[in-house]
Amino acid sequence: MSDTQTLIDSRPPSVATLFIDRVAATPDGEAYRYPVPPASGQGPDAWKSLTWAEAATRVYAVAAGLISLGVRPEERVALASSTRVEWILVDLGVMCAGAATTTVYPSTNTEESAFILADSESRVLIAEDAAQLAKAREARAELPHLRHVVVIDPAGAEPAKGDPEGWLLTLAELEARGAEHLAKNPDVITERVSAITSDQLATLIYTSGTTGRPKGVRLPHDNWSYMAKATVATGMINADDVQYLWLPLAHVFGKVLTSGQIEVGHVTAVDGRVDKIIENLPLVRPTYMAAVPRIFEKVYNGVASKARAGGGAKYKIFQWAAGVGREYARVSQDNFRRTGRASAPLGLRTKHRIADALVFAKIREAFGGQLRACISGSAALAPDIGFFFAGAGINILEGYGLTESSAASFVNRGESYRTGTVGKPLPGTEVRIADDGEILLRGPGIMEGYHQLPEKTAEVLEPDGWFHTGDIGELSQDGYLRITDRKKDLIKTSGGKYIAPAEVEGQFKAVCPFVSNILVHGADRNFCTALIALDEPTVLGWAKENGLGGRSYAEVVASPKTVELIAGYVERLNEGLQRWQTIKKFRLLPRDLDIEHGELTPSLKLKRPVVEREYKGLIEEMYEGSREA
Incomplete structure (x- = not known):
């Protein structure tokens, strides 16, 4: 043993x-x-x-x-x-x-x-x-x-x-x-x-x-x-x-x-x-701390916004450094996977040293200078944001679990972590992927059941201990798990195509530095749309530099200039998607989503039904006159 x-x-x-x-x-x-x-x-x-x-x-x-x-x-x-x-x-x-x-x-x-x-x-x-x-x-x-x-x-x-x-x-x-x-x-x-x-x-x-x-x-x-x-x-x-x-x-x-x-x-x-x-x-x-993805997104947006405010040259340096950092992290992780050693070619190492001196060292110092790793959970982190922080020397170790599994069922660890996955099971935890792609778990971390709800317990917990997570995922040959979506959140368009909205939403968060929350809609529709809430400090900073200073958040997001700005990022997102995944129309929300209005859970997860119900008018508006589109 x-x-x-x-x-x-x-x-x-x-x-x-x-x-x-x-x-x-x-x-x-x-x-x-x-x-x-x-x-x-x-x-x-x-x-x-x-x-x-x-x-x-x-x-x-x-x-x-x-x-x-x-x-x-x-x-x-x-x-x-x-x-x-x-x-x-x-x-x-x-x-x-x-x-x-x-x-x-x-x-x-x-x-x-x-x-x-x-x-x-x-x-x-x-x-x-x-x-x-x-x-x-x-x-x-x-x-x-x-x-x-x-x-x-x-x-x-x-x-x-x-x-x-x-x-x-x-x-x-x-x-x-x-x-x-x-x-x-x-x-x-x-x-x-x-x-x-x-x-x-x-x-x-x-x-x-x-x-x-x-x-x-x-x-x-x-x-x-x-x-x-x-x-x-x-x-x-x-x-x-x-x-x-x-x-x-x-x-x-x-x-x-x-x-x-x-x-x-x-x-x-x-x-x-x-x-x-x-x-x-x-x-x-x-030396370590845990957070939810929204915190890392906010830090990334804040750093990008500060660089942009410093002028064109400073922003170009930031963008260059961010690209180098992501490439360095990807190459290092790929090499570790193949050889067991995180390494990169000399030319990339040289560029990374320069990027580190210009940008990344300051980010590490803002985190206290001793941070070995961050643990991220509760929702998926956009891989591009994960690679950015990895390139900055702050390894974000994604993990996975639910309340019903005592939170930690999978976690990335040490140098063997892989951005875009939630790592391997904790020792003593078993995993199985069902025929429909659902992740099943069994082990000492699984709940006893739901309090005074035996029928609800029986729906998710089998007599032999296997727990149905409701999440869809894929296991690599060496045991790394990638979460693709919640089973109940998968969208099926009227054309019969399945779409994982969280995957599209995560990609947009990596592309657009102004986004706070995004909801992709398209179930039983003939194309996908999105409701987008912007990060208030970031977009107001942009507004000040673009002739919209002194206006409220609601006024800024209603401006054609802002809509045009976000439309550019939606186009960039669509370039990397399959045709049926692309966002054909979007609307900017007059305020950010929050816990107080019941649109986010306390762990900052999106409550899709609540948001879709609250903004039903905007959603229907995007589909008006387009039944045959």
């Missing part, structure tokens, strides 16, 4: 056990860094640290506090908060109490929050602030199981008339209560953790879904113990790493990152404020 297989097979029943072991092994090692805004509200944040022992003090106090409130094993504790160090400490506290965390995005509206809390039968809600408390208070009549709300940031979160006695606590009060309980029952945490079985529920994550009510995905403790061991077994992370963690921890992707960190014991800097990423990177100087 290989060392990797032994590592996975010998996993403990829970991450709670791994956490206790980590604290015992490196109590004085740095575990977490987190920002503390200045009291005045002015000036830079101060960053503080927690050692593993200090983190454990708080984790065990949270766990004991929950136990003192009567929370029993597998009972749900909901957590509605943005990404912050308290999220991790509370989640670990829930696990050490033997309970299960129900994750809730802070952006979730009152109605859906109430549904999640009710469906999960959550006994306690850990709410980030007064805004999250208000949602629970408004829906309290629908939540008979909810006994307590614990607020992390107490500002403005005052008891209200009608609150049951003891219903509202602060996190500080919960921890103080837990410390008191521990003093009287010093073995309570050890007893709870040692009683956890691998099949016991640890996490209930509700899929954001593109249609209908979200489904609660039941992920037992063994899923996370396996993920901790399997991600480390890939060799992607080590004890000397510094991770920058800003992804939503309510999302399954973030949960994997916290599990692997506990296994190896490296430092994680935690700050979920997306508007602070650029500012934080030079301060944190991470």
